[in-house]
Amino acid sequence: MKVIIIEDEKPAARRLSRLLEVLGIQVTTMLYSVEESIQWFQENQHPDLIFLDIQLSDGLSFEIFDAINVNSAIIFTTAYDEYALQAFKLNSIDYLLKPIDDEDLEKAVEKYKKLKPSSQKIAVDFDDIKKLLVNPLEREYKKRFTVRVGQHLKIINANDVECFYSENKGTYAATSDGRNYLLDTTLENLETELAPNLFFRVSRRFYVNINHIKDIVSYTNSRLKIKLNRYNDQEIIVSRERVKDFKLWLE
Template identity: 80%
Template sequence: MDVIIIEDEKPAARRLNRLLSEFNVSVSTMLHSVEESIEWFQNNQHPDLIFLDIQLSDGLSFEIFDMVEVKSAIIFTTAYDEYALQAFKLNSIDYLLKPIDDEELETAVKKYQNFKPENQKLTVDFNDIKKLLTNPLEREFKKRFTVKVGQHLKIVNAEEVECFYSENKGTYAATLDGRNYLLDTTLEQLEEELSPEVFFRVSRKFYVNVNHINDIISYTNSRLQIKLNRFNEQEIIVSRERVRDFKLWLE
């Protein structure tokens, strides 16, 4: 598997290279600008997979694809939040929000290895993506869920959910009334369905509602602990890789 990294922040590129080496993925080239990347693609065989930052020092990386036809698969590595990225997540192999989480990186690599495109032209419409990045994404988000309680179906409004969490391969909604309802979905699917203005995935296990956060406490290893108004059955810890984005989200 031939892999390259396009990233203008050299420390970030080196860190990504190091993380990939832990998964036995060898990076053949690291590029740092639009101009350098265009020249490289015009004079070299294209790789199997590109780890692509969106915002480079001399422009958006989409400008590369205006100049050359690239058939490589792409995993986005970007500081842009999920609000814009949701719309085209399925068109690429995956995307990783900075700072990159090593477990999410491993998942993305495995997703590519399972996909293994062979000489297929990349299907991402970069013009559509550029529009998404410059215009607010207008869409309706999920407002309610139906859950089974015994022989009955109960309607649970999203605004009443303090947090969603995964446990024993199940996904649960913890509500204001202190109940925990099993849902027929996953946290990954919920990220596509819930408003990113209200909900934030603080870790692989928890997805919290900003309107029900009661307290935020400094925790070990530069992490944060979240206290919700009612839910107290488990500790909710913001993973170290997500602390920066979580703070930005709160603002």
């Protein structure tokens, strides 16, 4: 199986390559930009599988497919384009949320292997995905949640949620009044439901609301620590792989 990685952050590309090696998959090529990728596809036999980052240093990776007809299977990787993930699911294309979890990676590879024997081309409607990327604010996102409090249902406005977090296999909403509510959902489901201009997934455990960030301080290993207005039950650390995108999101 011929596999390539298209990723503009070299440390992330190397880490993904190492994770694939553990699964017995050797990455043959790593590409870092739209321009480099187009030239490579023009000069080389196309791979069986591509691990594709969405936003590269010189543009969106979809520009590669505007220039080249690529028939390879694709597994998307993304750091914060949660609003596009629903489109990937609808088109039966897998995705991996950075930092990539080894179990998620193994499941994605297994899904590819199951699809491969059918010899069916895995089609992606890039135009639809690009529309979501260019106009994310035109989508309707979840504005409220219902939670059970005893025998009652309580309505929580999304704007009042300081953060969403996972703990002991449960998903919670921490609100501005200092309460924590158990939700009947997962952080993965929230990826397509939260407005990306308001909420950012800073780690595998936390989504934070930009309107409730009180302070951001430097932390060990080039990470950042977030302090919210009320929630202080646990430290909220921006993982090193997401620091760059987090800073862009803040702007």
